[in-house]
Amino acid sequence: MKRDPVAALEIGTSRTVVCVGEPDDNGRMRVTGVGTYPTTGVRKGQIIDFKQASNGVESARIEAEDKAETSIWQALISATGGHIEGKSYDQVLPIEASDKIVCKADMSELDELLSMPPMDPEKVLLHSLYQSYSVDDQYGIANPEGMKCNMLKRSGINIQGQKNRIDNLKRVVSDLKMDVIDVAFDGVSASLSVLTAAQKRDGVLLIDLGAGTTTAMTFYGQLISDIFCLGVGGDHITHDIATGFNIPVMRAEEVKCNHGSALVNIEEAKGRIELPEEVGFDNRTISAKSLQVIINARMDELFKIIRSRLADRELLYQLGAGVVLTGGGAYLRGVTELAERVFGTSCRIGVPINVDGFENLDKPASFATIAGLIKYGFDANNLLGAKSGFGSIFKNIFGR
Amino acid sequence: MKMISDLLLIGVGGGGCTLLRSITEKANVAIKALGVDTDAASNCESGDNGVDFLLIGGARFSGHGTGGDAVNGRLAVQDDFKNLDPFLENIRMVVVVTSLGAGTGGGSTPEILKYCHERGITTLCFATQPFEFEGPSRCEAAQRVMSLLEDNADTLVTIPLDDLHAQSGSDNLQLSKEGAVETLSAGISLMWRMLCMPGYIQLDVERLRSMVVSGKTGRLGFALCADEMDRAPQIVEQLEDFKLLQGAGEGVAPAESLLVGIIAGDDLLLSEIAVLMNGIRELYPNSSRVEMGTVQDALFNGRIEVVLFAFDNWAKPVAAGYVNVAARLDQPPVADILPAASSVRKIKGKGKVKSKLSFGPTGRGKFQNSEPTIYDGVDLDVPAYIRYGINIEK
Structure with missing residues (x-):
């Protein structure tokens, strides 16, 4: 059966990306058009200038439509920002059958209870991610059907964000006469595109290093163990460089991209970096060592914050598959080595593997979120049929 | 004899734990002491000497050590910081002894010092540097860690084992190593005795702390004389020749402040104290601030032992109860442990x-x-x- 194309939109802090994907003859999702445009109305993943953000979306959409030779009238969008948090919760269901055997209906009822957690009216639920079951006092049950118990329990993680901020994100899209199919947390999306089932089983930490935010998701035993979002990203590094050397932000961004390193390299650090003359800016040199120290201080701190959180939750030793970095920050020189030192495990850059067509793009790991959205759209299409729409299925598909 | 409840001795790493045991055995006073290591074999085991042991990085290294990797040592202690908390409760000052050159000592010590500093605890660190014959890699590793120790300790006393070896006067490797440990532990245990025992001029923890807080770097000297005659001049001579007190040029290295502890038997004479103190003062610039304490103990009848701390800096002590509000942020990045640490x-x-x-x-x-x-x-x-x-x- 022919499936409709899926469109996805990511309004990032540094750029807006619109992407169109279609299933190929082998049933895999393939990207047919990508449009990008530098974002100017967003900071730390939050919209601070509605009009500018809207212009960015429109420009990226036009480019994607041209490349995919299609019209985009609805899209999945990704949300990020420090306001998004994952909250753990449990639900318990007494087994009422006389034989005390858990049946499918019990499991469905429990899942339904889990999908309706108590919510702050100021917040909106993005995803309900289910974790393992417990039968009485026995934990870590993957499938309790047919087991005997008095109480069936299941844990879950609610990913929720500030309602008004999510609504503002949606309004940018709806103002352009596009429908929002659903909103997904960027970390969840990125995990869909770059992680394998084996990694999720063995335990993996996915860190999405965005321009305005950093998202960390931990998986173990195929389930999401923890979610963390912090309003610190590549923009902060640029800002640190700009203030450290008293140079314009644009210059600092160039220096970061061309000469930056997350680790201090003793050989390179001996030299100085020349900044050529431009209009309104005299030529000058800056210390390579200082540049590396500034970046190292920021990245080291960021990783240690994540590490400390994992240690508190006793997840640090459940990273059998190591650390995977996505986002533009993953291409900062030395960042994987720094992560290996901080987390004490292997680290690699995660590129989209579950969606084709990104491999030829520059820095494919920076497209992990948008690729994950496409992947989700494709999977939901398969589940529900082309005409069914998506709705709240996004809330429940992960973690099952 | 009282145990000082707000002063803690910590031995970090295999070498540090060895030193710790030697100090507690020698001191003959109750010392609140803690051994910290990634290697379960270093377990100092709580025994008669009251030494506690904390295994760090157990989940990561299963008690087998770090394999000589300082980064692993650092990660190990970061894993188990919280386990340090019970030992640091009500502590105002810690004295850390460690042996640099391998994994746990080099990697964990800066972190432990930093952790203590964040809690407003004054830190005095004694760190031994490896013998030159142990090879350039160990020496360089120790050197890299040294700048981190300087940054994180209130006062750092570095002790090159080559100098200690020269002091011990033996060329036999075993004897030389043992002599080095003996000399260092004798100095530190003597300091502890000074603090614990009531004396004519009492040296208390607060006086030591006030000098350590601003000391930055320092040197340790130790001398003893059991002769019947001219004990004081002989001790001054020994201190003048003591390797660890020497500077780059001739004679002892200058110091801004001195802490002199004298322990002797009931036969100690006032004139001997005067000769001793005048002799020590003559070794150092007139501007050096000198603090002293004397303890008399019948066990020391017939001999005098002197411990001398020479601090490179001195500043007026901060008021008691001073709180470092910026301490929470005071964490240098991980690259400090990399070759470019000095940056x-x-x-x-x-x-x-x-x-x-x-x-x-x-x-x-x-x-x-x-x-x-x-x-x-x-x-x-x-x-x-x-x-x-x-x-x-x-």
Whole structure:
């Protein structure tokens, strides 16, 4: 059966990306058009200038439509920002059958209870991610059907964000006469595109290093163990460089991209970096060592914050598959080595593997979120049929 | 004899634990002591000498050590910081002994010092540097860690084992190593005795602490004489020749402040104290501030032992109860342990995070008008290097 194309939109802090994907003859999702445009109305993943953000979306959409030779009238969008948090919760269901055997209906009822957690009216639920079951006092049950118990329990993680901020994100899209199919947390999306089932089983930490935010998701035993979002990203590094050397932000961004390193390299650090003359800016040199120290201080701190959180939750030793970095920050020189030192495990850059067509793009790991959205759209299409729409299925598909 | 409840001796790593055991055995006083290591074999086991042991990085290394990797040593202690808390409760000062050159001592010690400093605990660190014959890699590893120790300890006393070996006067390897441990532990255990025992001029923890807080770096000297005649002049001579007190040039290295502890039997004469103190004063510049304490113990009848701390800096002590509000942010980055460690220098004068930068009052720059990212009470929009007090060479 022919499936409709899926469109996805990511309004990032540094750029807006619109992407169109279609299933190929082998049933895999393939990207047919990508449009990008530098974002100017967003900071730390939050919209601070509605009009500018809207212009960015429109420009990226036009480019994607041209490349995919299609019209985009609805899209999945990704949300990020420090306001998004994952909250753990449990639900318990007494087994009422006389034989005390858990049946499918019990499991469905429990899942339904889990999908309706108590919510702050100021917040909106993005995803309900289910974790393992417990039968009485026995934990870590993957499938309790047919087991005997008095109480069936299941844990879950609610990913929720500030309602008004999510609504503002949606309004940018709806103002352009596009429908929002659903909103997904960027970390969840990125995990869909770059992680394998084996990694999720063995335990993996996915860190999405965005321009305005950093998202960390931990998986173990195929389930999401923890979610963390912090309003610190590549923009902060640029800002640190700009203030450290008293140079314009644009210059600092160039220096970061061309000469930056997350680790201090003793050989390179001996030299100085020349900044050529431009209009309104005299030529000058800056210390390579200082540049590396500034970046190292920021990245080291960021990783240690994540590490400390994992240690508190006793997840640090459940990273059998190591650390995977996505986002533009993953291409900062030395960042994987720094992560290996901080987390004490292997680290690699995660590129989209579950969606084709990104491999030829520059820095494919920076497209992990948008690729994950496409992947989700494709999977939901398969589940529900082309005409069914998506709705709240996004809330429940992960973690099952 | 009382046990000083707010003073803790910590031995870090295999070498540190060995030193710790030697000190507690020699001191003949109750010492609150803790051994910290990644190797379960170093377990100092609580026994008669009351030494506790904390295995760090157990989940990571299963008690088998770090394999000589300082980064592993650092990670190990970071894993188990919380386990240190019960031992640091009500502690005002810690004395850390460690042996540099391998994994746990080099990697964990700076972290432990930093952790103590964050809790307002004064830190005095004694670190031995490896013998030159142990090879350049161990010597270089020790050297790299040295700058971190300087940054994180209130006062660092470095002890090159080559100098200790020269002091011990033996060329036999075993005897030489044992002699080095003996000499160092004798000095530190003597210090402890001075603090624990009531004396004519009492040397208390607070007086030691006030000198350690501003000391930055220092040297340790130790001398004893059991002759019947001219004991004091002989001790002055021994101190003058003591290898660890020597500077780059001739004679003892200058110091801004001196702490002299004299322990002797009931036969100690006032004239001997006078000769001793005058002799020591003559070794150092007139401007050096001198603090002293004497303890008389019948066990020492017929001999005098002197321990001398020479501190390179001295400043008026801060008031008791001083709280370093910036301590929470005082964490240098992980790259400090890499070869370029010297590029990151924390400014001394703890509690005052300085910067050569001259921009806005908060450092939030382009994030000035945006919602702040606050984590654990820290504004992460302020550049990390500013919060850590790292100087930037432009």
